[in-house]
Amino acid sequence: MNEQTAGKILLLEDDRLYSETLCDWLEEEGFAVHPCYDPQSAFDVCYQEPFDLYLFDINLPFQNGLETFRQLRESGDRTPVIFLTSREDKASLLEGFAIGADDYLRKPVDLDELSARVRAALRRKNPQRNIPLGPYRMDTRSRDLFLDGQPMKLGRKLYDLLELFVERSGEVVTQEAIKERLWHSDEEASEGAIRVYIARLKKLFPDAIENIRGVGYRFDLSHVNEERV
Incomplete structure (x- = not known):
C-alpha cells in the first residue's frame, strides 16, 4: 500500500457493490482501503498486517461485526473501529461501545460524514499531543x-x-x-x-x-x- 496515504483501513462489508462504493470514495479521499467480505477473511488479513482503522458492518454472514471485533480485542488488537449499521435498536450500538467502538454510522452512509468521522477516529489514534x-x-x-x-x-x-x-x-x-x-x-x-x-x-x-x-x-x-x- 502507498505509504503516503492518509491511513490504512480494513473495510468489512459483505455487500460487494456497497463495499466498492465505499472503497472508491475513501481512496479518492487519500486512504488505502483493503476490502473483506466475511469475518474469516478479515481475521486473516488483520493478522498479516497492521491497519490504522477498522470499518465494520454489523450485519455479516456467519458472525456479526460486533463479535468479530470482540475477538480482535480479546487477542490484544487495539485498532480503532467505526461500525456501519442499518439496525434501529440501541442495544446493538450500546454493545458496540461497550467493547470499545470509537464511532458508528447508520446506513445509507453520508460519504462526506464518513470521511469526517474516519479522520476524527484516526486523529484520536495518534499519541498524546x-x-x-x-x-x-x-x-x-x-x-x-x-x-x-x-x-x-x-x-x-x-x-x-x-x-x-x-x-x-x-x-x-x-x-x-x-x-x-x-x-x-x-x-x-x-x-x-x-x-x-x-x-x-x-x-x-x-x-x-x-x-x-x-x-x-x-x-x-x-x-x-x-x-x-
Whole structure:
C-alpha cells in the first residue's frame, strides 16, 4: 500500500457493490482501503498486517461485526473501529461501545460524514499531543482543555467544536461543517445549540472567534497564542 496515504483501513462489508462504493470514495479521499467480505477473511488479513482503522458492518454472514471485533480485542488488537449499521435498536450500538467502538454510522452512509468521522477516529489514534491555546492546554488524547493543570470538562460537542476550529485555524468554518462534526446524520442538528457553544468558547477565547454573517465562523489560533500568559 502507498505509504503516503492518509491511513490504512480494513473495510468489512459483505455487500460487494456497497463495499466498492465505499472503497472508491475513501481512496479518492487519500486512504488505502483493503476490502473483506466475511469475518474469516478479515481475521486473516488483520493478522498479516497492521491497519490504522477498522470499518465494520454489523450485519455479516456467519458472525456479526460486533463479535468479530470482540475477538480482535480479546487477542490484544487495539485498532480503532467505526461500525456501519442499518439496525434501529440501541442495544446493538450500546454493545458496540461497550467493547470499545470509537464511532458508528447508520446506513445509507453520508460519504462526506464518513470521511469526517474516519479522520476524527484516526486523529484520536495518534499519541498524546498537547496544543497550547493561550493560557490553556488542549490534550488530544483525553479530549479536554486544561487551565493550570485542571480539566475544564467541556463535554463532547463543545470539545469537538473547539477541535474543528483549531484544525482549521484562520479558515472560515461553515455552519454545515460544524453540524457535520457535532451531529450524526441520524441526529437533528441545532443552530441554537451551535450559538450556545460559540458563546461558551467566546468566554474562553474572547477575541479569537469572528462571526462571518450568514456563513459561519473564523477562529484565529495565532491571535490566541499571541496572548498566551
